[in-house]
Amino acid sequence: MTTLTKIKTAKFFSKENIAKAIFIALAAFSILAVFTIIGYLLYASIPAFRDIGFFKFIFGSEWSAKSETFGIWRMIVGTFFLTVCAVLLGGTLAVLTAIWLVFYCPKRLKKIYTQIVNLLAGIPSIVYGLFGYKFLMPLLVDIFHPNNAGFGLLACTLILSVMILPTITSITKNSLEAVPMHYYEGALALGCSKNQAVWKVLLPAAKSGIISAIILGIGRAIGETMAVQMIVGNGSGYPFGAFVPFTTLTSNIVQNWGYATPSEQSALIADGFVLLIFILILNLCLMAVKKDSKGGNKFFSRRLRESDQKDTLKSYRRTGSACDALWIVSWVISLLVAFVLAFIVIFVFVKGFPHLSIDFMFGESGNAHTTLAPAFVSTTMLIGLALLLALPLGVGAAIFLNEYAKKGSIFVKVIRLFVDTLAGIPSIIFGLFGMVFFVIGMNMGYSLWAGGITLALIILPTIIRSTEQSLSEVPDSMREASYALGAGKLRTIFVVVLPQAITGIITSIILSIGRIVNESAALIFTVGSASTFIPQGYGDSAASFAVLVWKFMSNGLQVNEAYATASILLIFVIILNLLVSLVEWLFNRRKKI
């Protein structure tokens, strides 16, 4: 061997190259995760497709464990109807809310209202379910006197549209704010009133963003599980009527998994697989509509977001047109949304606080008297494990995407696509995957191990995106200065860039904790629901707060405890939301200095 090749090999295995390889591997993990989920669920549902027949499974309308006939046509129709109704209602409300928030909201209210939307997004699905079950359904019964206890399309649509509203609102808001400022100014210069400019010029200009918002909303609606499961009624009919109990793809899985025989289990996994296919198709649609919302040129590149917004609030002229009517409608809707949030929170607090006691929260838990102490421990354990796994993976992937990869290269695009796909997969699918892969396949049993690893997959996209965002905000001049001082790439990243991006990482940690605290469907399938004792280690089954609400609801004797636990959950959610704002505030202050 010549000296030259020796030097080359030495260089090839240098610290920098090894680090780069590690970062690439971390970034590629998302691709691996998505393929494993799809592959394993397909593998686990093959017995069902083979035994039942693919077409019989899709188009069969009977689901009976007794006669071993499994067809999901009813559930597909149910999911489809519910999604259409919820997106029509929720989408309209959300777009109007976003328009109000960007153009009509008084400046002082803006921050508070954004908080409200974030809070709506943060309320756990199980709490929406509790609210729907205990408040909305009886209310609907009082109003309409239907032929049942209020189960069915109407109640589900109302709850689900509130649940998908925050997703659609925040993305629509972002795309409205990205519209070039001169569109608005141009419209005014041509003699439009403010309302005309908003509705006829700016709204169409933000079209592609709004469409992607709606698609994400559809994904959220299709995958929603716990809340829907409680109020859909799980009847054996089709959802033709406001008060007919029906079944969705997700509620079918939750309701039947508990006792399923091996053949039915496979059919349920196949049900989940079909759901996953729908989600993947939606993701492809999303990719197709997504455009770089550039617009404008180098002379007119100022966006609405960057303007001081004083101009957008002024109304120069009023015309008695339909646009003005829409202006009023958007005000009414936005106030309604705020009212709904306040009502849900107050409802749960009023019902829950009287039953909260120190003993119920921290007292010793046993068969005679279940307290929340085990939930505190198990929830923290889950947060700890999930973050421990997902944080290095996510930050590593973000470092690769922002520091190593060439901007706009195909590899980066592919990774982004898979990160987005991972983010779009509903938690029930993660639950099913965790169940067949970790609990059964890797023999972990219902355990905090299985739950923590599953949660790590769920929060990974959040961490990648948030970290990447803040890495990209670090000015290049800092990197250049570091190189100029002789630092290597690795050193630059860890000593200069990462400390600057710390806000994004903290925000992603807080958001992830929120997601974990909210999670119920995925945990029921991986950690089980043993709630009586403090878990003795990661091998134990346990119940987090959200799962505990579900359990208290189900056994029929502890509704008050369900409300009390739900109010603690809401307090967590509110605190986490405030923390995010606090971090942003600290960061902004630092920026100014």
Place this chain on the structure above:
Amino acid sequence: MKKVGKILASALCVATLVCGTLGAMTGCGSKKESITVSGSSSVTPIMEKLAAEYEKTHDVRITVNMSSSGAGISDTQNGLNDFGMSSRELKSSETGVKGYTLCMDGIALIVNKDCPVTDVSKTDVKALYESGTAIPDTSITAAIGRDASSGTRTAFDELLKIENGYATSVATLAETGNVIEAIQGSTNSIGYISYGSLKSTVKAVSLDGVACTVENIMNNTYALQRPFVIVLKENGTLSAAAQGFYDYIMSAEAQTVITGAGYISVK
């Protein structure tokens, strides 16, 4: 100001890690013998009471996992518990397990407290669940059932001879509690739950003129009744701790707890 962010970040990280490991370590010190019981949500309340009583005098940890009779039986078959709970007799297709009757339980038909109905007939109830026809001359137009794995539902369907599933208008809910909650919110619906889970928040109606009471279940005049069954593995042996708990729940001492809770002793 830079420090604040760093401190916050490290505090968060440290806090989560410490909590995680602390959580993992608590309890590791005290290794009590552990017993797992799983199955029917109808049997769960009484099993929890029995477990609490037993734990007072014995140093064991009994975990009662609530799911459904079907799950309790299959858990036992697969060796996932020490023993299972079922709220119906075992079927001949469920092999490898044996059932031992713990006590008897009635299935109470319940309506909203504001509902004027006090009595229904078997045929009317059957017609309501099978084909959705409202009970004549009453305000009851809707029925709430349980999911297919429920022992209460299996027993209810068998006792009323409902063979071909429920009408599409019948909502099927996963747990006893959900039925009670739904009935509380609706004056025109009827549902069925375990007699032992009956609370004052809903009203039980009589069936063909016979009220759902302990006496009527005992002397067999109330038609809707079924056994609570403890499911054991056919050829397996229980661990010493589980055997002790099993002997306790089958003892005369436990029967007083059972009757005290509103179930019917068979001993």
